[in-house]
Amino acid sequence: xxxxxxxxxxxxxxxxxxxxxxxxxxxxxxxxxxxxxxxxxxxxxxxxxxxxxxxxxxxxxxxxxxxxxxxxxxxxxxxxxxxxxxxxxxxxxxxxxxxxxxxxxxxxxxxxxxxxxxxxxxxxxxxxxxxxxxxxxxxxxxxxxxxxxxxxxxxxxxxxxxxxxxxxxxxxxxxxxxxxxxxxxxxxxxxxxxxxxxxxxxxxxxxxxxxxxxxxxxxxxxxxxxxxxxxxxxxxxxxxxxxxxxxxxxxxxxxxxxxxxxxxxxxxxxxxxxxxxxxxxxxxxxxxxxxxxxxxxxxxxxxxxxxxxxxxxxxxxxxxxxxxxxxxxxxxxxxxxxxxxxxxxxxxxxxxxxxxxxxxxxxxxxxxxxxxxxxxxxxxxxxxxxxxxxxxxxxxxxxxxxx
Numbered sequence: 001x002x003x004x005x006x007x008x009x010x011x012x013x014x015x016x017x018x019x020x021x022x023x024x025x026x027x028x029x030x031x032x033x034x035x036x037x038x039x040x041x042x043x044x045x046x047x048x049x050x051x052x053x054x055x056x057x058x059x060x061x062x063x064x065x066x067x068x069x070x071x072x073x074x075x076x077x078x079x080x081x082x083x084x085x086x087x088x089x090x091x092x093x094x095x096x097x098x099x100x101x102x103x104x105x106x107x108x109x110x111x112x113x114x115x116x117x118x119x120x121x122x123x124x125x126x127x128x129x130x131x132x133x134x135x136x137x138x139x140x141x142x143x144x145x146x147x148x149x150x151x152x153x154x155x156x157x158x159x160x161x162x163x164x165x166x167x168x169x170x171x172x173x174x175x176x177x178x179x180x181x182x183x184x185x186x187x188x189x190x191x192x193x194x195x196x197x198x199x200x201x202x203x204x205x206x207x208x209x210x211x212x213x214x215x216x217x218x219x220x221x222x223x224x225x226x227x228x229x230x231x232x233x234x235x236x237x238x239x240x241x242x243x244x245x246x247x248x249x250x251x252x253x254x255x256x257x258x259x260x261x262x263x264x265x266x267x268x269x270x271x272x273x274x275x276x277x278x279x280x281x282x283x284x285x286x287x288x289x290x291x292x293x294x295x296x297x298x299x300x301x302x303x304x305x306x307x308x309x310x311x312x313x314x315x316x317x318x319x320x321x322x323x324x325x326x327x328x329x330x331x332x333x334x335x336x337x338x339x340x341x342x343x344x345x346x347x348x349x350x351x352x353x354x355x356x357x358x359x360x361x362x363x364x365x366x367x368x369x370x371x372x373x374x375x376x377x378x379x380x381x382x383x384x385x386x387x388x389x390x391x392x393x394x395x396x397x398x399x400x401x402x403x
Contacts, residue, residue, distance in 0.1 A: 009176075
C-alpha cells in the first residue's frame with residue numbers, strides 16, 4: 001500500500017463548510033491511490049464548545065482539583081468528537097471510514113498524564129482497516145498506557161500523533177493541514193511581504209517552530225526527521241501544495257533561492273533579568289539557575305559571564321523570579337515587555353557578515369538590541385516588545401525574503 005497520513009487542525013474541522021474542504025482533500029488522495037490515515041484535532045479554538053482550552057476551563061471553573069489522570073479523560077474528548085463527526089461525514093459521501101481513539105489505533109505511551117511520550121505504536125489495527133479500503137480516522141493528541149488508561153501528549157500532540165503514525169506505517173508522506181498556506185518567511189500579521197517557502201529542511205523548520213512559528217510542533221518535526229518521512233504543510237482551504245519539509249536533495253525546488261536566511265520568527269511576552277554576584281561570590285550562576293528550577297520557572301536566552309548571568313523568563317513568571325532572587329540576597333535588574341526575534345537559516349553557518357547585517361537593519365530602524373546569542377542556524381536578538389514589529393519588518397527586508 002501507498003500510505004499517506006493527513007492531519008487536520010481545529011480550524012479545519014470547526015464548521016460544516018470547513019469539513020467539506022477536509023472531505024475533498026481526503027477523496028482526492030484516495031483517487032490518487034493512497035491508503036489514508038487521517039489524524040484530527042479537537043474542533044475549533046479556545047471558546048468553541050469542544051476545543052481543548054474550553055474543556056480545561058470546565059475544570060478551573062469547578063474547583064480545579066481534578067487529578068492528572070482524570071483530566072486526560074476529559075481532554076481527550078475533543079479529538080474523539082472530531083473523529084466521530086468526520087467519520088459520519090465521509091460515510092455519508094460513500095467513503096468507507098472508521099473512527100479510532102488513539103489507544104484503539106495502537107498508540108502506547110508512558111504514564112506521564114498530560115505530557116505523555118509515545119513508547120510504541122502497534123500498527124496492525126490501522127493496517128487491517130486500511131487493507132479493507134477504509135479511511136482510518138484517528139483521534140490525535142492521545143494514546144493509552146500498558147494498563148489501558150487514556151493519556152494526552154501535551155501541546156502539539158496531534159502533530160506528534162500524525163508523524164509518529166507516519167513513521168510506524170512507513171507512510172510516503174505526512175500532510176499537515178492548517179488555516180495558512182504553508183510555512184511563511186515571517187508572521188503575515190506583522191510582515192505583509194511574508195512569502196510562502198516552497199521547500200525547507202527539517203532543522204530549519206524545527207528551529208522556526210521552537211522560536212515562535214506555530215504552524216507545526218517541533219516534536220513532530222523531530223520524529224519525521226528521524227524516520228526520514230517528508231512533511232507537507234498546506235492549507236485546508238486551497239489546493240496549493242504549501243511547503244515541503246525534507247532533507248532530500250533530489251527534490252526539485254521550484255525557484256532558486258540562494259539565500260543564507262530562510263525566515264524570521266518571534267516570541268513576545270518575555271522579561272530580561274540580569275543578576276550579578278555578591279562580593280567574593282563565585283557560584284552566582286549555580287544559585288540563580290537552581291533557584292529558578294526549584295520554583296518551576298522556565299529560563300531562556302541565557303548569557304553567562306564570570307560576574308553574573310542574563311536570561312529571560314515569560315512575563316507571567318517575572319515577578320516570582322525576582323522575588324526568589326531577592327530572597328537569596330540579590331538585587332536583580334528586570335526589563336519586562338520584551339520580545340525575542342530569531343533569524344533562521346541553514347545557510348548562515350560559517351558565513352561572515354550575518355550579524356553585521358542584523359545590527360545594521362535594526363540600527364537603521366531605531367531598534368535597540370538588549371541581548372543576542374547564536375547557534376549554527378539561528379541568531380537571536382532581544383528587543384523591547386514595542387519594537388518587535390519594526391524589527392521583524394527590517395530584518396525581513398534586509399535579507400530580501402520578499403523576493
